[in-house]
Amino acid sequence: MTLILFLVIPVYRHRPGIYKAWPRWTALVLACLLLTACQPRTPPSPNPPAPSEAKTSNQTTRTSPPASSRTSPASSPPTWTKPPALSADPRVHPDPLAVRDDHYPDQPVFFSQNHVSRYLLHQFLQGHFDLDFYLDSQLAPDEGTGFFILSQACQTALSYHLFSAFDVQNMYTKEDPSGRIQAFISLEYSQPKLDQMARQAAARFIRENPVPQEGFSDFYSERAYALKIHDFIARKVTYSPLGYNPELMIGMDKYQACQEAYNVLVAEDDTAVCAGYARAFALIAQYAGINCAWVYGNESEDLTES
Incomplete structure (x- = not known):
């Protein structure tokens, strides 16, 4: 040329x-x-292959060209995993971590605290609150260590089970003749019917604000739905004066202290403190398939009850 x-x-x-x-x-x-006229002609490129889907039992992962070819790192969304699409059945507690169908032998032996937490949540979702199991000697070399692991694992499981109006009948550990630590826990809920009413109200919100049938497609759609839950709760209830003087809660049960999801979603006075707000939000979010837990803590720069 x-x-x-x-x-x-x-x-x-x-x-x-x-x-x-x-x-x-x-x-x-x-x-x-x-x-x-002499420029070589580039043949039209074939249509790019459509993104494929790799399905597992717990999630669906979309595979497509690398994100770096489409967006800059600064504009990339946070890491997000598509949750399984769940149905809002108020007869059962939501299960965003898909642990309800796990299988365990009678009196299982555990080698990590995470496995203890998962087992306890599995049992709580089944409505079983009177349990005993074993901790391996390397995980719990003595009864004191075993009790600490049991207590922490129970707290983690309850952060997903959400309802807190229970009495601890038993929670202790002991060493059996083989040298293993045996753990015992027994909880008794005081007003399960009120918790059931809270589940029904949460499920009603899902029916009136349907979640996409296939679940949320990305982080942004999930965040938008979470904001809808937040706005619903913020408009429905006001902050209870009890929250400004926590000493007044001494001697009250959880419902009187406005700390349960029931206080936000069902009770007619429409007042709650932080714990009630958080539990109601997490309950609706879990029914929507959003991985959400209740975290306990006092208000600070790093953590608040949420």
């Missing part, structure tokens, strides 16, 4: 007659046209 351009222009330089009859700018235009 470059050779053609150099051949055309010298001809007009060495032949004055033609040069005068045919101006130089005309020659340049002709050269450009020749260059354009």
Whole structure:
């Protein structure tokens, strides 16, 4: 192509007659046209393959071209895993971690605290609150360590089970003749019917504000639904004066102290403290398939009850 351009222009330089009859700018235009005509044509690229789906029992992962080819790191969304699509059945507690269908032998032995937490949550979701199991000697070399693990694991499980109006009948550990630590726990809920009413109200919110049938497609759609739950609760209830003077809660049960999801979703006075707000939000979010837990703590720069 470059050779053609150099051949055309010298001809007009060495032949004055033609040069005068045919101006130089005309020659340049002709050269450009020749260059354009000689450009190689790129065949149309085939349609890119459609993203495929890899399905597992607990989640669906979409595979597609790398995100870096589409967005810059600064604009990339936070890490997000699509939760399983769940139905809001008020007869059972929501199960966003999909642990309800786990299987365990009688009196299982555990080697990590995380496995103890998962087992306790599994049992709580089944409505079983009178349990005993074993802790491996490497996990719990003595009864004191075993009790600490039991207590922490129970707290983690209850952060997903949400309801807190229970009495601890038993929670202790002991060493059996084989040297293993045996753990015992027994909880008794005081007003299970009120908790059932809270589940019904949470399920009603899901029916009136349907979740996509296949679950949330990305982080942004999940966040938008969570904001809808937040706004619903914020408009429905006001903060209880009890929250400004916690000493007044001494001697009250959880419902009187406005600390349960029932106080937000069902009770007619429409007042609650932080714990009630948080439990109601988490209950609706879990029915929507959002992985949400209740976290206990006092208000500070780093953590608040939420």
